Amino acid sequence: MQPNHNQPHTLGPDYFAAVYEANADPWGFETSPYEREKYQTTLRALPRPRYASALEIGCSLGVLTEQLATRCGHLLAVDVAEAALARARQRCAHLPQVELRQLRIPEEFPPQQFELVLVSEVGYYWSPADLARASDLIVQALPAGGHLLLVHWTPPVHDYPLTGDAVHEFFLAQTGADGPLRHLHGERHATYRLDLLERR
Template sequence: MKSNPNQPHTLPPDYFDKVYEANQDPWDFATSPYEQEKYAATLAALPRSHYARAFEIGCSLGILTARLAPHCGYLLAVDVAEAALQQARQRCANLPQVELQLLRVPDEFPAGQFDLILVSEVGYYWSPADLARAADQLIATLPAGGHLVLVHWTPPVHDYPLTGDAVHEFFLEKATPNGPLRHLHGHRYEKYRLDVLERR
């Protein structure tokens, strides 16, 4: 994807700071039956029961992080909003395998490889150019046989640079016979979609 001055920009960290300042749980992650069902579907979609090193981008309040942690030897969970991370630290305080960091992907990216990367409800905040940069980083970080799990709300949101479908279709274009990824399975629910890809 080439950068274009008319394309939308990645939403900045202060966008999320303001959202969390107005509401501690702005998307009802802790209470919404929709979110609980989606978390269960995400965990059920994991191809393996355990991963040595996992990376969750956009962990927010750490609700899915806490559920994912028992499946991981080490789980790095990151977000751009310090207010969200404060809640995540409290929620994951008794999970020694979880490390939480303030990190802005793709401008910042951790070292090392991860055999599971979770991109849940975060890809549509990136501009098309940043999505392309992030995809290159993620694919380079996955070892052969490593898994990339994508979960995104599909209805368009006025503030967001991309739709969930655009994010998933971009990654699925890399799952051609000669591409770096293999599409293992996917499912479209009423308001979100979930796709699991594997590094060739």
């Protein structure tokens, strides 16, 4: 099969390095009331008070990481941008259960299993092919009863390969009778949506 060069490409480390070089907090994670409210909604959607092991894909500056850590025995938070991880390490230095690692998913993926995988504001940076690869790896990393929480901005952004809705619909397509996932909960807000799925 010939590659389709019209397919959008995943936004890589160079893209994010430039973004963080231009602005230390480019999406207002530390200051935005929108982000603060969204983080509260995210944490409220988790059905368990505690997860022994969790993976946060795309942790950025670690603002949500710091809050999520209080619910985790061990939290592996990963990002492609070293500048963001440096800030996250400072923010989470007082949390021994947090491990921060520079990883490029889906090319690199941790080998262990996780009771919770959080994909928040990151799925739309993947190409359709990389979303499919990441999805397979995420599902394999979840034990039966493990939770996948998706949270994404829904308005289109011109330089992102996918929309938040496209990311969620891709995962929700795996919740049919023969699919590996079950849909537990969904919320749609003015500019973002949240879906909680469980590994069958």
